[in-house]
Amino acid sequence: MCGVRIAHFCDSHPGRSDGVATSVAATVGLLRAAGHDVQVYQPAPLLRGRAEPCGVRSVPVPLRNIRVGLPHFSGMRPVPHIVHVHTPGPVGIGGLRYARAHEVPVVMTWHTDLLAYSAHFMEIQLGAAHAAQRLELGWTMRDYLRLARSGNERRAQLVRLGQEFMDRTAVVIAPSAKTAAGLAEFERLPPVWTVPTSIQLADCPVGRAELRRSLRIPQSAPVVLAVGRATKEKDPGLLLSAFARLLRRLPTARLVMVGVKQNRFNVIRIARQNGVAHALRLIRPVPHSRMAAYYGMADVLAFASTTDTQGLVMIEAEAAGLPVVLADAALAERPNQKSMRLSSAPDADSFAAALGRVLTDPQLHREVAEAGRAAADSYSSQHYLGHLLAAYDFARARTAETTTVRAQ
Known part of the structure; x- marks a missing residue:
């Protein structure tokens, strides 16, 4: 696969000390080194102080190493061949909306166990409410209130939201066998590819x-x-x-x-x-x-x-x-x-x-x-890159086939 245009959407800002930001940086570096056209949409300062031209205006969350993106992607040119969504926050949801509006296949990496994290972070529930609103799911007030209740009600509502993500995705990438097994909780799944990220360590002169x-x-x-x-x-x-x-x-x-x-x-x-x-x-x-x-x-x-x-x-x-x-x-x-x-x-x-x-x-x-x-x-970086490009190729072919069937 040569000359592919890929737009990556991630809510972890560049340089953040988490696995998602690290994985995205490694993935983008490999794709660009292989000659592909890659755009990366991640939170940047409100006045776009970052060098990355695709930086998304964002505001910091006080006392947390998090920035909340304020995405707007309607003018993206040229239209990418693939939209790769890494997170279900405002930036990732913006990527899903853009992909649907322009009929671009979506590959989603399920980096974070949101069901497990929801027990620890209130922002998971807030983000879920925002996602439901932006995706125009037609939730009632009772649906939103379920997110505020701990236990099975919240979990069921989050699974319901996750199902909406799956229904908008051509291929979901699980970074481990554990993650792939956990996706069985969803009623409907696109093809699941287990593709662990490969990370290269730089040499360090400190002994x-x-x-x-x-x-x-x-x-x-x-x-x-x-x-x-x-x-x-x-x-x-x-x-x-x-x-x-x-x-x-x-x-x-x-x-x-x-x-x-x-x-x-x-x-x-x-x-x-x-x-x-x-x-x-x-x-x-x-x-x-x-x-x-x-x-x-x-x-x-x-x-x-x-x-x-x-x-x-x-x-x-x-x-x-x-x-x-x-x-x-x-x-x-x-x-x-x-x-x-x-x-x-x-x-x-x-x-x-x-x-x-x-x-x-x-x-x-x-x-x-x-x-x-x-x-x-x-499991070298080239193994990882090969599996990733194969997933992109599969997503494009699957979306083209689905579009043809709908047209008949």
Whole structure:
């Protein structure tokens, strides 16, 4: 497939420390390097201060690293061959509306488990109400009120909204087998392609010893690394409780949490309650180009979240040769491999025991690291790009076939 025009729509602004923004940046970079015409619509400052010409005017949400887009896409020229929607926020909904108005096939990547996140973030319900209004679904006041009620009523209403997304999509991309299985909750589904994102780590000149010195960590200390937000849906409480148990076994161990901007005071409070504050290093988000140094400095990556759809940091860690231990068995399957990641039950005792095994058993540490690196090597960026372009080609063919049938 040559010379494809793709318009990407994403509500995570460029540079935001989350998997969606990272995945979109990697995807766009690969597509452009392969010679495709790519437009990226993401939130930008209200006065369009960003260099990206397709930046969407937006306003920041106070005390949150989020910007709410104010999209307007009617004048897009030339019309893209594919609309790729990454998020169901205002920008993503704008992409769906544009695609329907111009009869452009939609590929949607289901990056975020909105049903799981709705228990933690009120903005999921607000965003769902906005989406229903913008998509002109004809909801009644009772429908909107269901979003405010926790439990089965809210979930059923969110599933109903998600079904509307599916009905407007030619192909849905699931970034993991776990995500693909979760989509079965919808009554009607377009073809589902499981296509994990491939991330390339840039070389970083900072070495293991130098970074440890800067963090005041002894060179011989076992280091547990956690990467990403420490907000409640990522379960920092489980991570810190497990580390407290690990510390009783390995008193010199240190926990380095990279990417912690929101919820810092709560993390410190939980660390103090667990008696591990002295062994904790909190690092604010760092440029992606520096992440290789943190993976190289650590001895194991701890992944405590059970709400993620993919866990890009696990793919990055494995590519860097760092063993991974996760508390979500549903994400244990590696891309393009039959081998499984080392996982535990999502409780502090089990998670701590699994981390301890990797840190105290050199042979297991080596085996887990080698299996992860082999998986990363077998699923290259070119593999990912090939699967993505095939999905685009399939979406275009499927939409053309549907249009022909309707015309007859």
